[in-house]
Amino acid sequence: xxxxxxxxxxxxxxxxxxxxxxxxxxxxxxxxxxxxxxxxxxxxxxxxxxxxxxxxxxxxxxxxxxxxxxxxxxxxxxxxxxxxxxxxxxxxxxxxxxxxxxxxxxxxxxxxxxxxxxxxxxxxxxxxxxxxxxxxxxxxxxxxxxxxxxxxxxxxxxxxxxxxxxxxxxxxxxxxxxxxxxxxxxxxxxxxxxxxxxxxxxxxxxxxxxxxxxxxxxxxxxxxxxxxxxxxxxxxxxxxxxxxxxxxxxxxxxxxxxxxxxxxxxxxxxxxxxxxxxxxxxxxxxxxxxxxxxxxxxxxxxxxxxxxxxxxxxxxxxxxxxxxxxxxxxx
Numbered sequence: 001x002x003x004x005x006x007x008x009x010x011x012x013x014x015x016x017x018x019x020x021x022x023x024x025x026x027x028x029x030x031x032x033x034x035x036x037x038x039x040x041x042x043x044x045x046x047x048x049x050x051x052x053x054x055x056x057x058x059x060x061x062x063x064x065x066x067x068x069x070x071x072x073x074x075x076x077x078x079x080x081x082x083x084x085x086x087x088x089x090x091x092x093x094x095x096x097x098x099x100x101x102x103x104x105x106x107x108x109x110x111x112x113x114x115x116x117x118x119x120x121x122x123x124x125x126x127x128x129x130x131x132x133x134x135x136x137x138x139x140x141x142x143x144x145x146x147x148x149x150x151x152x153x154x155x156x157x158x159x160x161x162x163x164x165x166x167x168x169x170x171x172x173x174x175x176x177x178x179x180x181x182x183x184x185x186x187x188x189x190x191x192x193x194x195x196x197x198x199x200x201x202x203x204x205x206x207x208x209x210x211x212x213x214x215x216x217x218x219x220x221x222x223x224x225x226x227x228x229x230x231x232x233x234x235x236x237x238x239x240x241x242x243x244x245x246x247x248x249x250x251x252x253x254x255x256x257x258x259x260x261x262x263x264x265x266x267x268x269x270x271x272x273x274x275x276x277x278x279x280x281x282x283x284x285x286x287x288x289x290x291x292x293x294x295x296x297x298x299x300x301x302x303x304x305x306x307x308x309x310x311x312x313x314x315x316x317x318x319x320x321x322x323x324x325x326x327x328x329x330x331x
Contacts, residue, residue, distance in 0.1 A: 005039070005040060006120060006185075008024075008041045008042065008043050008052035009041070009043075009113065009116065009117060009120075010117065011052075012024060012043045012051065013113050013114060013117055015043075015045045015049070016107055016113065021045065021046040021074065021106070022043055022044070022046070023043070023044055023045075023063075023073065023106050023107065024042070024104070024105045025043070025044070025054060025102040025103065026039065026040070026102065026105065026155065026157070027041075027100060027101070027102060028079070028155065029099075029150070030099065031099040036055070039148050040052070040053075040054055042054045042060060042063065042102075043107075044060075044063045044064060044067045044072070045067065046070075047067070047068065048064040048067050054102065059082050059100070059102075062082070072104060073105075073106050075106065075135070076106070076133060076134060077104060077105040077130065077135055078103070078104050079104075080101070080102050081099060081101045081102075082099070082100050082102070083100055103132065103155050105135065106135065108135060110135045110136045110137060111137055112139065116128065116139065119159075119160070123160070123161065124160055125141065125142035125159070125160035125161065126140075126141070126142055126158070126159045126160050127139070127141065127142040127147060127156065127157075127158055129154060129156050130154065130155040131153065131154060132153055132154060132155060133153060142158045142162075145225070146158040146162050162225055163185060163186045163187065163226075163227075163310075164186060164187045164189065164222075164225060164226045165178075165186040165187070165188050165226075166189045166190075166191060166217065166227070166228045166229070167189070167190050167230075168191050168192070168213050168228075168229070168231060168238055168241045169190075169192055169230070169231040169233075169234075169237065169238075170192035170198050170200075170201040170208065171231060171232070173295040173299060174190060174231050175203055175295075176295055176296045176299035177231070177299040177303065178203045180299055181303060181306075182205050184303065186227075187207075188203075188206040188207070189208075189209060189216075190203075191208075191211065191213050191216040192232070192237075193210050193211065193212055193213075193237070198210050212240060213230075213238070213240040213241035213244075214244050217245050218244055221248070222245060222248040222249060223249050223250070224249050225251065226248070226249075227250060227251060227252035227254075228241060228242075228248075228252070228254075229253075229254045229286060230242055230254070230255040230286075231255075231256045231286075232256075235268065238255055238257075239268055242255055242269060242274075242282065243269055243272040246269070246274055246278040246279060246281055246282060251310060252283065252305070252306050252309045253281055253282055253283065254284060254302065254305070255284040255285075256284075256285065256286050262282075262284035265282075266279050266282070269282075283305065286302055286305070287301030288301045288308070290304070
């Protein structure tokens, strides 16, 4: 679940407290092209107010009409499909003749929404199991990778942060990077043993640790949902993190610094028994080459590169860039 859908759940809870009847819709299957991924959430209340989206607007419009006419399920969840035919796909704004299936779930005490939000606010990952026949919900701690599954009787979904970002250094650039990463639903951990930086860290929703970077990486055990970015400019700290991160399953490992400094860094890492193949995984200078200069621009370049790697776009670059482009962004 991303932050957009979490905002929808919070809106639903508010509407419920205000006495409105609310129905949540979860995208459970798509065929062909679909505007929103599986697991996306939309909510509509009895007067037609809506939160979230599952299409370009046409499906939402249909849900609004049905809500105002009292035609949405009120006792138990129900499955519905949009875009079964090419004509209907066009009517509901689904591109390329796509089809989209929703579970429409009336929000009741059995939904246990307040409990779910409390767990999410505490940073927990939750496995939610919805009985489609009764609307009863069971929560258990989520383990391993995200689960999303629908059968004739059950909808299973995973909620809470599943992507992690470990940043070495609590400086100004890290503040921008942390804020952007939080907006993209990363669980953000900042590691900085230096008092002069750590004592002033103040980005809400992040975790600050003061342990040594190599110990922090080892304890985190980075997996394929973890990114590690070193931003201190201090080889004594950055290299400690990198020597462990590059040996891990982290999907993204990056370090700030000019190309010359990165070349020297690679030589040092070889002395730490990091293999050439592992060193080749290092993104340094870190971030996409977009001519970034200021700390927030560099943070944009980093988060954009992480996003490209996350979705398998491993060789993103821009036309017309000079050979030294990006040095000032990472120097």
